[in-house]
Structure formats: structure tokens, C-alpha cells
Amino acid sequence: MTADVIAFPRGGREGTAAPRHRGEVRRPRRSTADRVVSGLLTVALLVGAVAFLALGVGPRVLGYRTATMLTGSMTGTIDPGDVIVSVPKPADEVAVGDILTFHAPVPDQHVETHRVIKVRHTADGHTIIRTQGDANAEPDPWTATIQGDTVWETVHVIPGIGTVIRALRAPVVRDVVLWVALGALVVLGSSLIWRRGEQEIDPEPAPEALDDAALGRLAEDLEDADFAATFAARYQELLPQRLNRISTALGSEARTPDLGAALDASLSLKVSSTTVGARELEQLASVIELSVRRRDLEAARALADDLAQAARRADRALATYLEQRAS
Missing domain, CATH: 1.20.120 (Four Helix Bundle (Hemerythrin (Met), subunit A))
Incomplete structure (x- = not known):
């Protein structure tokens, strides 16, 4: 590309007709199939971005927690595979009917998410609760004492998404997703290059x-x-x-x-x-x-x-x- 000042010849009566x-x-028109694929990819990207922000960024920035329900003890309210969203709640405000996520007072101290059916506040400031799963016929076989000033209360349930997350964590699925993603990048890059080469120039008079x-x-x-x-x-x-x-x-x-x-x-x-x-x-x-x-x-x-x-x-x-x- 010429970058220096161009000196033109002055005078003369050379022909003035310009070549085409x-x-x-x-740009070539996009086919219906291209538009459909593009729309699906856009939706997938938006869903992935929302999921990443909600499950990865949100808990670190906004202070809530997410967890996947693994058992059927709360079926009907929280089904296996649902993701729960929990927020901090002062321990002295716990009430009957709250759904709390806590470490069960048993040797393995597994994490449990059950509904509070009884609350007792002691003179020394502790909060003691009895819990029960909504799908269980009997209360939990323990009495839990809340440790600390806050508990984690379930405020929202996202149906089914936990099953997808657990499936994606499987080693075989991770490998497949990796290779599919790499293949998609190659196809997308090739498509962009091909389309650029396909751009047409309209010669005009x-x-x-x-x-x-x-x-x-x-x-x-x-x-x-x-x-x-x-x-x-x-x-x-x-x-x-x-x-x-x-x-x-x-x-x-x-x-x-x-x-x-x-x-x-x-x-x-x-x-x-x-x-x-x-x-x-x-x-x-x-x-x-x-x-x-x-x-x-x-x-x-x-x-x-x-x-x-x-x-x-x-x-x-x-x-x-x-x-x-x-x-």
C-alpha cells in the first residue's frame, strides 16, 4: 500500500476512461442451516456463560453456596440431581420449616440438607435443632447443635442441573467433551477461513x-x-x-x-x-x-x-x- 505523498503529472490529454x-x-448469503446452527451455538454459549457465572463466580462474589442433592430424602421438594442455592442466616433466627445444610453430628460428619422440625435455644446461646427429610417417615436420629453464628438456608432449587454437572465430571465424559470442543474449534476456524475466501467482489461499471x-x-x-x-x-x-x-x-x-x-x-x-x-x-x-x-x-x-x-x-x-x- 502506498504510504508516501504521490506526485501526479500535470497537463497532458491522456484518455480518462478508468478500468473496472x-x-x-x-458477502454470501447464509443458508437456513447456517442460521440454525449459529442460533444453537449462541444459545449454548449463553447457557454455558450463565451456568459458569451462577455456579462458579456467584458463590465467590455474592456469598451464596451451591450444592447438588444426591439422595432422595427430600424428594418432592428437592429431588436427586437438583442444585440448591443456600445463603447465610443468623443461627438465632432459625425457625421451624427452614431447610438447612449442615454437617450431621455423626462420626463421618457428612453434609445433610433437611428441614427443621424443632428448634430450641439454650441459656448459653446455642441453637439446637431436630431435622427430618420431607420424604422420610421419621425424624433424623440425632439432635444437632449449630456451631457458629450462622447456618446455611436453602432459598432456591434449580431442577436437574446437578445431574448434568455430575455427568460432565465423569472421566470418560470429560475426555469426550475435550475432543469435541477441540474438533468444534477446528471446524469453526476452518468455516471462518472458508467463508472469508468465499467473499465475492462485485465488479461495477x-x-x-x-x-x-x-x-x-x-x-x-x-x-x-x-x-x-x-x-x-x-x-x-x-x-x-x-x-x-x-x-x-x-x-x-x-x-x-x-x-x-x-x-x-x-x-x-x-x-x-x-x-x-x-x-x-x-x-x-x-x-x-x-x-x-x-x-x-x-x-x-x-x-x-x-x-x-x-x-x-x-x-x-x-x-x-x-x-x-x-x-
Whole structure:
């Protein structure tokens, strides 16, 4: 891509017809199957993100806990495979009917989630509870003394998700998920590359290098033919600078692009080219502007490479116009 100021030849009456050049990039239409797959992938990603935030980030940030129900002792309220969400509750506020998660006062001290059926507060400040599973016919065979100032009370139940989590933790499933994920990444990457290669360029009829009628209209609107000629000469003089601004703003492998400057430069070239009737440059600048807005630097840089030749044709046409007017 040309980055230096371009010097154009002055004068001469070489032909001004421009060859066909690339117009706006036209991307292939997506099939129904592509849209369905894309939608399913989007939903899967959203579900995965929500699950990660709720089960992985939330407990560390918001202070709640999650656990998977493994037994059927609370069936009907909490089924096996359901995930429970628990929050801290002051021990002295525990009441009959609360569902608490606690270490059972037995040798293995396993974690239990049962409903409180009886509460007693002792004179020395301890809270003693009796519990029972909703699906059990009898109360638990122990009396539990709450240790500490808080307990964990179940406030929400997420049906079934725990079964999925437990299944994903199985070694075989982990291996399958890993390879499927790697395969999906390869397929997705290949698809993106293939689609990029499939992008089509619409050849458009080449606009004339200079529409003399535009300068004629400018002279009529201002009622000053000399000003129109002066404007055309000034445009001709500033054209290399305008091209250089676009080239520099778009950057290269060695330079970071400045999208704001690229947008301003392409707009400046488009507007000024429209005023003098440099249709080819106006069209190229318009497509570069659109590419910059889409952040498609590859397309913008490719089109910027065409500016130099288009500018030379416009420069020769302007020189011819000014010579004819002066004669």
C-alpha cells in the first residue's frame, strides 16, 4: 500500500476512461442451516456463560453456596440431581420449616440438607435443632447443635442441573467433551477461513474520472465560474495529501491503524471528490468509509491501493478541464 505523498503529472490529454475496479464487498448469503446452527451455538454459549457465572463466580462474589442433592430424602421438594442455592442466616433466627445444610453430628460428619422440625435455644446461646427429610417417615436420629453464628438456608432449587454437572465430571465424559470442543474449534476456524475466501467482489461499471457537469453546477450555484475553477485546482493540489492521510491512517503490519483518522480522511476525499465530479474517487472513498465503519481493515486497505491510479486519472482529467477552460 502506498504510504508516501504521490506526485501526479500535470497537463497532458491522456484518455480518462478508468478500468473496472473493485466495489463494495458482497458477502454470501447464509443458508437456513447456517442460521440454525449459529442460533444453537449462541444459545449454548449463553447457557454455558450463565451456568459458569451462577455456579462458579456467584458463590465467590455474592456469598451464596451451591450444592447438588444426591439422595432422595427430600424428594418432592428437592429431588436427586437438583442444585440448591443456600445463603447465610443468623443461627438465632432459625425457625421451624427452614431447610438447612449442615454437617450431621455423626462420626463421618457428612453434609445433610433437611428441614427443621424443632428448634430450641439454650441459656448459653446455642441453637439446637431436630431435622427430618420431607420424604422420610421419621425424624433424623440425632439432635444437632449449630456451631457458629450462622447456618446455611436453602432459598432456591434449580431442577436437574446437578445431574448434568455430575455427568460432565465423569472421566470418560470429560475426555469426550475435550475432543469435541477441540474438533468444534477446528471446524469453526476452518468455516471462518472458508467463508472469508468465499467473499465475492462485485465488479461495477467504472465511473468516469471526471464529470465536468459537477463543476458546471458548482459555478452556476455560486454564480462564479472562476471560483469553480479555483476550487478544482485546489482539489488537484490537495489530492496527494488526502490520499496520504488515508494510507497513513489505515496503517500496516508495522503501524497501528487510526480508525477515527481513516474515517475523517475518507469522508474528506468523498465530499471533495463529489463536489468536483471525480466520480471514481468518490466511489472508492465511499466504500473505504463503509469498510472502516465495519472495521474491515483488510478490505479498506485493499481498496486504498486502488486510489493512486484513480487519482492519477482524475488529476489528468482535471488538468485537461482547466487547460480547456483557460484556452
